[in-house]
Amino acid sequence: MSKAQSDPLGLPREAWASRLGLILAMAGNAIGLGNFLRFPTQAARNGGGAFMIPYFVALLLLGIPLMWMEWAIGRYGGSHHGHGSTPGMFQVLARKRWVKYLGVLGLFNPMVVLIYYTYVESWTMAYSFFSATGKYFGITTRQDMGNFLSSFQGFARSPHFPGGIETAYVFMLLTLAINVWILYRGISGGIERLAKIAMPLLFLFAIALAVRVLTLGTPDPARPDWSVASGLGYLWNPDPSRLSDSGVWLAAAGQIFFTLSLGMGSIHCYASYLKRNDDLALTGLTTAATNEFAEVILGGIIAIPVAVAFFGIVETQSIATAGSFDLGFMSMPIIFQKIPLGHFFGTLWFALLFFAGITSSVAMGQPVMAFLQEEFGLTRRKAAMILAVAVFLLIQPVVLYQQFLGEMDFWGGTFALAVFALVEVILFAWVFGMDRAWEEITRGADIRVPRAFYYIIRYVTPLYLILILGFWTVQQAIPKLRMDGVSADARLQVIAARLMLVVIMAGLLLLIGLAWRRRERPGRAP
C-alpha cells in the first residue's frame, strides 16, 4: 500500500504505509471519548446487560453494513477517481452533477464536530496535567468539581483559575496546533505515525486502569454495597423489561452509530487511500472489532463500576443521567483522590481520553484537508493552514458561549450523521446499484462476506435509518428546534449557534461549486 497513486489533477495521492497502520488509524478514528464515557452511561441507563441485545442487533444490521459501505465508497472514489472527500465520491457514484452537493455532509459533519471536539479534547489534556500536578486535589464533592470545571471554562469565578478562561484557552490552542501539525504531516507521516504510537498506549493505559478498578474490591468496608462487583452488576445485570421500550433500541442504534464514527466522511476519506483491489472486508471488520473491544470490554470495566464503588448506586444513577461530562470530568477526579497513586491513575485516565480524542479529531480534519488538496490543487501546507484558521475562528464562540457546544453536537454531531448515512445508503445500494455495490465490497476480500449482507444493505439498513431519523425528528429534533426548555437568556446563543451552522454549510456548498467550476475548465478531469 505504499505506492502513491495519481489523482485527476496529476498530483500524487498519499497512501498508507502499512495495513496495520491503516487498521490502527481507522480504529483510532472510531475509538473516541464515547467509548469510555458515553457507552457505559448509555448501557447503565438503558437496561444494563439487556442493552447489549439491541446494541448487537444494531451492530449487525446498521453498524457493520454501513461501515463496509463507507469503506467501499471511499476506496471506489479514491482509487478510481482520486477523490478523498464525499462530494467527489458521490458524484462518481451517481454520475449526476448535482449529487456532489449531497456530499457536503461529508465535509460539514466532520468540520462541525472537529470544532467542538477539539475543545473537549483540550480539556482532557488539561485534566491530565491537573492530575499530575494535583491541581484539583482537595476538591471532594461533585458539585465543587463542577464549579472547578465551570471556572476552568471561564463560566464561573474560582481561586483555581484567577485568570478565568486563560488556562482553557492555552490548552485549546495547544490541542489545535498538535492536530494541525499531524494533519500537515500527511497520511503516513502524520496520521499513521500518530496511530502507531497513540493506539498501543491507549490500550496499555486502558488495561492498566481496568486492572486497577477490578482489584479495588470494596474500598469502604463500612459500605459493603459500594463495590466494584455492585458496579459491574449495575452495568451488566439485565433488565429485560426495558427491551419493550423503543427508546432503548434507539439509544443502542445511536451508540453504534457514534462509536463506529459512521456518517462522518472520515471512513470514506481514510479508505480512499486504498488501492482498487485492497481488502476492505476483513480490514474494516478488524477495526470495528477493535473498537468494540475498547468500548464494551474496557469501557465497560472502568468508569461506571468505579463510580459505584465510590459513590454508591444511587449517586451513580444520577451521574449516568447527568451524562458523560459529569462522569469523566466531575466524578472521576474525585475518585482519583481516594485511591493510592491517584495522581498517576488520574493522569493515565485523562491521557487515555486525550489519545482517544486526538486519533478521532485528526480523522475529522482529514476529509476537509483532502477536499482542499484534491479539488483545489492546494499543497498540504496551504490546506493545513486554511483548516487551522477556519477552526480557530469557528471555535471562538464554542469557547466563549455555553450553548454552542450542545447545539453543534446535536445538529452536526448527531442528527446530520443519520441524514448523511441515509443519503449514502440510497446512493450506493439503489443509485449506484446493489450488484455493483456488492462487487465493490467483496473485491479483494480476505474473508467471505455473508450473502445476507447484500439484502441487509439493500433493505434493512435503509429502513433502520429511516426509523431512527423519524424517531429522532419527532422526539428530539422538533423540541430542539422549538427550543423547548431553553431559558430566555440562552435563546440568543442558540440562534447564533444555528446561524453559524448555516454559514458553515453555505460556505462548504459554495466551495464545492467553485471546486467543480475549477475542475471543469478545459484540460481538467471531471
Next chain:
Amino acid sequence: MIAPVAASGLTAGGVAFVLLAWGGIAGLTAFCFHRLFKTQERRPPR
C-alpha cells in the same frame, strides 16, 4: 427516568451477559487479527 437498581453484585443473568458480550467481542477481535496475519503471510510482497 432510571429504574432503581438493587445494590448487589453480578447476578447469574449479568454473568451470562458479560460472558456473552465480552467473549463474543474478544472472539471476533481474535478471529479478525488471526485472519489478518494469516493472509498477510500468504500475500506476496508488493
